[in-house]
Amino acid sequence: MNCITHLSPGLWRYPNDESLRYKDIEYWQNIAKIAEKGLFDAIFIADVLGVYELYQNNDINALAYAVQTPVNDPVQLAAIGAAVTKNLGFGITAGVPFEHPFPFARRLSTLDHLTKGRVGWNIVTGYLPSANKNMGTKELPHDERYEVADEYMEVIYKLLEGSWEDDAVILDRQSGKFANADKIHHIGHKGKYFEVPGIHVCEPSLQRTPVLFQAGNSPRGLQFAAQNAEAIFISPMTKEYTKTAVKRVREALIKAGRDPYSAKIYVLACVVTDQTQRLAEAKYKDLLRYVNEEGSLVLNSGWLGEDLSKYNLDQPLTQIKSNAMLGKVEEYTHSKTDDGKEWTLRELIKVGGIGALGQKIIGGAKEVADTLEELVNEADADGFNLAYATTPGTFEDIVEFIVPELQKRGVYQEEYAQGTLRNKLFGKGDRLPNSHRGAKYRVGGELSSINDYANTGRKY
Amino acid sequence: MNCITHLSPGLWRYPNDESLRYKDIEYWQNIAKIAEKGLFDAIFIADVLGVYELYQNNDINALAYAVQTPVNDPVQLAAIGAAVTKNLGFGITAGVPFEHPFPFARRLSTLDHLTKGRVGWNIVTGYLPSANKNMGTKELPHDERYEVADEYMEVIYKLLEGSWEDDAVILDRQSGKFANADKIHHIGHKGKYFEVPGIHVCEPSLQRTPVLFQAGNSPRGLQFAAQNAEAIFISPMTKEYTKTAVKRVREALIKAGRDPYSAKIYVLACVVTDQTQRLAEAKYKDLLRYVNEEGSLVLNSGWLGEDLSKYNLDQPLTQIKSNAMLGKVEEYTHSKTDDGKEWTLRELIKVGGIGALGQKIIGGAKEVADTLEELVNEADADGFNLAYATTPGTFEDIVEFIVPELQKRGVYQEEYAQGTLRNKLFGKGDRLPNSHRGAKYRVGGELSSINDYANTGRKY
Numbered sequence: 001m002n003c004i005t006h007l008s009p010g011l012w013r014y015p016n017d018e019s020l021r022y023k024d025i026e027y028w029q030n031i032a033k034i035a036e037k038g039l040f041d042a043i044f045i046a047d048v049l050g051v052y053e054l055y056q057n058n059d060i061n062a063l064a065y066a067v068q069t070p071v072n073d074p075v076q077l078a079a080i081g082a083a084v085t086k087n088l089g090f091g092i093t094a095g096v097p098f099e100h101p102f103p104f105a106r107r108l109s110t111l112d113h114l115t116k117g118r119v120g121w122n123i124v125t126g127y128l129p130s131a132n133k134n135m136g137t138k139e140l141p142h143d144e145r146y147e148v149a150d151e152y153m154e155v156i157y158k159l160l161e162g163s164w165e166d167d168a169v170i171l172d173r174q175s176g177k178f179a180n181a182d183k184i185h186h187i188g189h190k191g192k193y194f195e196v197p198g199i200h201v202c203e204p205s206l207q208r209t210p211v212l213f214q215a216g217n218s219p220r221g222l223q224f225a226a227q228n229a230e231a232i233f234i235s236p237m238t239k240e241y242t243k244t245a246v247k248r249v250r251e252a253l254i255k256a257g258r259d260p261y262s263a264k265i266y267v268l269a270c271v272v273t274d275q276t277q278r279l280a281e282a283k284y285k286d287l288l289r290y291v292n293e294e295g296s297l298v299l300n301s302g303w304l305g306e307d308l309s310k311y312n313l314d315q316p317l318t319q320i321k322s323n324a325m326l327g328k329v330e331e332y333t334h335s336k337t338d339d340g341k342e343w344t345l346r347e348l349i350k351v352g353g354i355g356a357l358g359q360k361i362i363g364g365a366k367e368v369a370d371t372l373e374e375l376v377n378e379a380d381a382d383g384f385n386l387a388y389a390t391t392p393g394t395f396e397d398i399v400e401f402i403v404p405e406l407q408k409r410g411v412y413q414e415e416y417a418q419g420t421l422r423n424k425l426f427g428k429g430d431r432l433p434n435s436h437r438g439a440k441y442r443v444g445g446e447l448s449s450i451n452d453y454a455n456t457g458r459k460y
Numbered sequence: 461m462n463c464i465t466h467l468s469p470g471l472w473r474y475p476n477d478e479s480l481r482y483k484d485i486e487y488w489q490n491i492a493k494i495a496e497k498g499l500f501d502a503i504f505i506a507d508v509l510g511v512y513e514l515y516q517n518n519d520i521n522a523l524a525y526a527v528q529t530p531v532n533d534p535v536q537l538a539a540i541g542a543a544v545t546k547n548l549g550f551g552i553t554a555g556v557p558f559e560h561p562f563p564f565a566r567r568l569s570t571l572d573h574l575t576k577g578r579v580g581w582n583i584v585t586g587y588l589p590s591a592n593k594n595m596g597t598k599e600l601p602h603d604e605r606y607e608v609a610d611e612y613m614e615v616i617y618k619l620l621e622g623s624w625e626d627d628a629v630i631l632d633r634q635s636g637k638f639a640n641a642d643k644i645h646h647i648g649h650k651g652k653y654f655e656v657p658g659i660h661v662c663e664p665s666l667q668r669t670p671v672l673f674q675a676g677n678s679p680r681g682l683q684f685a686a687q688n689a690e691a692i693f694i695s696p697m698t699k700e701y702t703k704t705a706v707k708r709v710r711e712a713l714i715k716a717g718r719d720p721y722s723a724k725i726y727v728l729a730c731v732v733t734d735q736t737q738r739l740a741e742a743k744y745k746d747l748l749r750y751v752n753e754e755g756s757l758v759l760n761s762g763w764l765g766e767d768l769s770k771y772n773l774d775q776p777l778t779q780i781k782s783n784a785m786l787g788k789v790e791e792y793t794h795s796k797t798d799d800g801k802e803w804t805l806r807e808l809i810k811v812g813g814i815g816a817l818g819q820k821i822i823g824g825a826k827e828v829a830d831t832l833e834e835l836v837n838e839a840d841a842d843g844f845n846l847a848y849a850t851t852p853g854t855f856e857d858i859v860e861f862i863v864p865e866l867q868k869r870g871v872y873q874e875e876y877a878q879g880t881l882r883n884k885l886f887g888k889g890d891r892l893p894n895s896h897r898g899a900k901y902r903v904g905g906e907l908s909s910i911n912d913y914a915n916t917g918r919k920y
Contacts, residue, residue, distance in 0.1 A: 002570070004638065013633045020631070023573035023665075025543050049563060051659065059641070059659070066638035070663040073563075073570035079540050080574070083485050098563045102594040103509060103533075110462070110533035113483035114540070134562040136655040171480070173473045176752040178464065178526035181519070195596040199511065199519070203530040205483075292636040 001046040001093075002072040007270075007356035007387045009067055009295025014287065017390040022072065025080050031391060032081035035088055038399035039413050041425060042089030042120060043081065044213070044385060045074040049098055050131030055301035056309045059130070065295035075107060082115040089421035091120035091213050091231075096148060097135060098126065101155040102196050108210055109160065109202035117206030117420030117430055122213035123228065125149050125221075128302065143220045151191045153228055157441040158187040160209045161432065162448055163200035179203075185443060188451025197451070206430050207420050209438050226252035226263075227437055230422070233385050235268035235358040237351070239371075242267055242359070242379040250380070258435065264382040264425060267375055270355020270389060273401045277364045284354075284362045287389050291353035300352050313346040355387035355394075365405035372402070373411060461506040461553075462532040467730075467816035467847045469527055469755025474747065477850040482532065485540050491851060492541035495548055498859035499873050501885060502549030502580060503541065504673070504845060505534040509558055510591030515761035516769045519590070525755035535567060542575040549881035551580035551673050551691075556608060557595060558586065561615040562656050568670055569620065569662035577666030577880030577890055582673035583688065585609050585681075588762070603680045611651045613688055617901040618647040620669045621892065622908055623660035639663075645903060648911025657911070666890050667880050669898050686712035686723075687897055690882070693845050695728035695818040697811075699831075702727055702819070702839035710840070718895065724842040724885060727835055730815020730849060733861045737824045744814075744822045747849050751813035760812050773806040815847035815854075825865035832862075833871060 005011045005019045012019045021027040035043050051069050053059040062069050078090035092111065094104065111119040125145040126132065132139045140148065168183035189196040214229035216222050225232050232249050236242040246267075250260035272287065274280040301308045351360060361371045375381050388394035406412035417423065420430040432438045440447040465471045465479045472479045481487040495503050511529050513519040522529050538550035552571065554564065571579040585605040586592065592599045600608065628643035649656040674689035676682050685692050692709050696702040706727075710720035732747065734740040761768045811820055821831045835841050848854035866872035877883065880890040892898045900907040 010636050012638070013636065025539060025574050029543070049566070049661065051661065061641075063639050063641040063644050063659075064637050069661055071566075071661050072573060073567045076536060076539050076567075076570055076574060079485060079536050080543060083489070083540060083543055099559060100595055103558045106509070106531075107533045107536075110536050113532060114485050114536060130658055134656050134658045135560055176470050176473065176755070177524050178472070179523050181521075181523040184523050196594050198590055198594045199523075201509065201511065201529055201531050203483075295636070 001048070001068060002074045002077060003068050003070060004066045005390075006046065006068065007299075008287075008291070008354050008389050009065055009299060010290050010292025011287065011354070011390050012066065014290045014390045014393070017393065019391055028077050028080050029084045031395065032085050032088055032090075034392070034395050034399055036085045038395070038403045039416060040088065040386075041383070042091050042118075042421060044091035044120070044122065045077055045093055046122070047071070047074045047093035047095065047124070048128055048131070049095060049126070050128030050134070052128065052298050052302040053130055054305070054307050055298040057307060061294050061298045065292050065298065067295045067298045075111070078111050078119055079114040082118060087118075087416035087424070089118045089120055089211070089424070090115060091122050091211070093122040093124055093213075095124045095126045095131075096152045097132060097137065097145070101152050101159070101194060102198075105156055105159040105200055106202055108156070109200070109205050109208075112205035112207050112210055113202070117422070119207070120211035120213050120231065120421060122215070122233075123149065123153070123224075124215075125224075142218065146216075146220045146224045148193050149224060150227075151193050153438075154191065154441070154447075155187075155189050155194050155196050157209065157438040158189055158449060159196070159200035160204075161438050162441040162443060162445070162450060163187055164204050165443055166204065169203055185450035186452050188449045207422050209432050211422050211425065212438075222249065222252045223256070225249075226256035226258065229263050230432075230436075231264045231266060231425070233266050233268060234381075235356070235385075237357055237359070239359075239375065239379065242375055242381060246380045262433070262435070265380075266383050266385040267379075267381045268356065268358025268387060269372075269375075269384045270358065270360055270387040271368055271394065271398055271402065272354075272360075272362045272389060273364065273368050273397045275364065275401070277367050280363050280367075287354055288350065291350065293349060293353070296349045296353035300349060300357070303357065308345065308349075311345055313349065314344050317343040317345060317348060354389045358385075358387065365401045368402050369405040369409060372406070373409070376411075461508070461528060462534050462537060463528050463530060464526045465848075465850075466506065466528065467759075468747075468751070468814050468849050469525055469759060470750050470752025471747065471814070471850050472526065474750045474850045474853070477853065479851050488537050488540050489544045491855065492545050492548055492550075494852070494855050494859055496545045498855070498863045499876060500548065500846075501843070502551050502578075502881060504551035504580070504582065505537055505553055506582070507531070507534045507553035507555065507584070508588055508591070509555060509586070510588030510594070512588065512758050512762040513590055514765070514767050515758040517767060521754050521758045525752050525758065527755045527758045535571065538571050538579055539574040542578060547578075547876035547884070549578045549580055549671070549884070550575060551582050551671070553582040553584055553673075555584045555586045555591075556612045557592060557597065557605070561612050561619070561654060562658075565616050565619040565660055566662055568616070569660070569665050569668075572665035572667050572670055573662070577882070579667070580671035580673050580691065580881060582675070582693075583609065583613070583684075584675075585684075602678065606676075606680045606684045608653050609684060610687075611653050613898075614651065614901070614907075615647075615649050615654050615656050617669065617898040618649055618909060619656070619660035620664075621898050622901040622903060622905070622910060623647055624664045625903055626664065629663055645910035646912050648909045667882050669892050671882050671885065672898075682709065682712045683716070685709075686716035686718065689723050690892075690896075691724045691726060691885070693726050693728060694841075695816070695845075697817055697819070699819075699835065699839065702835055702841060706840045722893070722895070725840075726843050726845040727839075727841045728816065728818025728847060729832075729835075729844045730818060730820055730847040731828055731854065731858055731862065732814075732820075732822045732849060733824065733828050733857045735824065735861070737827050740823050740827075747814055748810065751810065753809060753813070756809045756813035760809060760817070763817065768805065768809075771805055773809065774804050777803040777805060777808060814849045818845075818847065825861045828862050829865045829869060832866070833869070836871075 051059045052062040165183040213231045214225035215233040216225040234245045236245040253260045272284045511519045512522040625643040673691045674685035675693040676685040694705045696705040713720045732744045
């Protein structure tokens, strides 16, 4: 996230941590360079627009402890990183409620042009009520947010996939014709929430639609992800629950009429590593000293949809009447820690104070690589969404210790695949596969709605 | 503009012109580097969202001849250019109708953070009807667009100037406190068009409010510019009318209660130069061969608010019943060419086909420098908004031939001034001056509306 220590409240105070420099171009370019050095597929910039104000029913602690506030625009980081890398992808988060799809489609195309097809879009529907208040819009019921998102995607697909045909740009220097206007179509969209009659104002980029990321975890959210996403983030806290969580996504993909492996499933993990297991454990202990408990309570209150100041920290999680906005409590209360104990709120706050509520993998190269392999092999996951404890620190350690170990085992790429981010991930070309929902909006596709206003002379 | 040859339709075909590369990071970084080499104050990225469809009542010619379509997002170019420069400013255009002020304020702060205070914002109210149609909003009457823009600016000022006090960020490592929440205020905005109760989600950037650019030319537009802008673009076509146009802006500033020199006035000019006057004239003639007449008719129809396909090209301009959306026809019909003749449509299309409808200054270093000095000294202008015929080409020529000549005459900077773009331009610090409208929205200012919801525990 374009903020101070995204998922590790208080860790900005750790020696040599530079996350206060999130306002500097060089800070982000350094992160991009280390990620590319480690042959990471992409860096992923999360986002919230709004403030966490559920804890103690105000925003004071979020502001005091810099809990994902201040938070800058994520969109502007992709091109900065692309300028100093050749292969790294950039997953950018943007929220459906915060920008109309017509100008937003232009932002996506611009991102994909500037990065030469290395961009992904993490689609969010917005979960902080404070953001809606500031947009002057009333907060929609959870499931209706996904109805809006469904139509929003329809508009995006029509613009990115359906407006310009592949051979629209002709570059005829003699006649001066840049394009054949007959191949640039008015999408003629008229729906319940949006009306967009015109053309997409950008020429097609390499991927057209960026690689689509999603993290919906509620039943309706998962349905949306299964219909649209090509990469799905999950954040199970235990190995055991990871199996369940992956299976749930694969089944949702099948239910949506897709191949269960047509979307990559990435497990949120925070890796703390060093030359030996002992050193890694010492590092983790040291990191924990800098976690800000108030900050962690603010964050976790937001994630659980419940003001945690009302609870005794030593209560078991089963006692918390959570709204379960991210489906978290269901998961926690159905699982024990890997030691077989029941989670308490205090444990949650502590563990969740470094790299958020996902896998915590602490050890030397061997131990970490073993766990990562287990999660991929036994739980059927495709890879990891790595949270940092400190930056620099976490990513540098992974690149130094873990990547070579995984390469030695033959389970990690030795070089980048060719082409766009989509081709690197799936090896099947730059564009959305024909089987994807978005492809149906192409010219000639079953959901195409193009309307060139033949009777009115191509005027909107 | 983030498009192919912004103001010179057809010139993308000129030998060695690279404007088809507008999709590449390196293309924009090269432009930034040459501008900084020439000690330009800033590069200015214009924008339209929508298609020029007035000419022949359709969008076919705009698309065929790449007339400001395709057009990519301008916002993403600033940080790219800032990454390879140290002093150059970046003026970014964004339209009030196309993004809600709450998320847009975040984009502005992010731009100013990433560029370290080198950003300007060109405020536009949108003039292409096709853009509004695609936003699902009805087109507002011209003057009401400025009423919306007035309130939009109010929200922006409240967020950027009034939400965070200067000493809000405390960075107390001991207590873990990043900020003193008591110094971060809810702006409590409730207006006719917008309701934004909360805080600004970004910490203050060096300039807080970016340097404000405007180009409003209608009476209502000029009033808006005079109340808000720190740099005002004008585009008189003759030297004589430049005096009138500058005087009109200075008087509007006085009427708005401001010092007539508190905003810089920049004259649109396209300079074609070379080692000698003769070579420059030959170059201009050669450039004219590549102008696309259809493209120029499309552009000028949009600017004049009139379908020029209905007219005989050899008619004098006085015959055109223009809506004068940019106030252009009034200007043309009140002025003769510098040769004393009345403008015809054909002349307008030809001259306006290279670098648009502003000054056309053709000559060797001496002739061009003489004209630039005259415009500054006699017409009381502050500087120039330089349009390009080709890129690379126009800017490189100016840096090679004109800048050294102006420096020799002692009328051009030898090095950049220190600090932010605002300080470089005015030498009076990084922030809006206290006399500016925006400063009145600061905490304690006469227009501050902060509302920290004391009775409701700081919740929105």
